Amino acid sequence: MESTRLDKVNRLLEKELAEILRQETAKTHGLMVSVSAVRTAPDLSFAKVFVSVFPSAQGNDIVANLNRQVGAIRGALGNRVRYQLRVIPELRFDIDDSLDYLERIDELLKK
Numbered sequence: 001m002e003s004t005r006l007d008k009v010n011r012l013l014e015k016e017l018a019e020i021l022r023q024e025t026a027k028t029h030g031l032m033v034s035v036s037a038v039r040t041a042p043d044l045s046f047a048k049v050f051v052s053v054f055p056s057a058q059g060n061d062i063v064a065n066l067n068r069q070v071g072a073i074r075g076a077l078g079n080r081v082r083y084q085l086r087v088i089p090e091l092r093f094d095i096d097d098s099l100d101y102l103e104r105i106d107e108l109l110k111k
Helices: 004-025 056-068 070-081 098-110
Strands: 032-040 046-054 090-095
Touching (some): 004 032, 046 056, 056 070
8 A cells, every 4th residue: 555655756756757758858759758657665765667658669769768868867857856855766767558558459359
């Protein structure tokens, strides 16, 4: 069971990371990256960030690039939430493939 504080931290990180990624991907045309969920460890030492990428064919490349640049992203996040959080969690990005999964189920149901 997650606590109310952990839910608030997850929402805060999701909102701020979405804004950071929006600013960075605004430079690239035809690519959209959105944060779908953030799961933080109870001690706030680690956060797993799930991102959706459109077009989904580039998803693995984008997630690998985000994981390479995690230090810069964590620094930008620290600047944004420094008055709300004392400890900025370590970040790890994973792809959220739930939309692809739903598409595949719809295709199977249509057959």
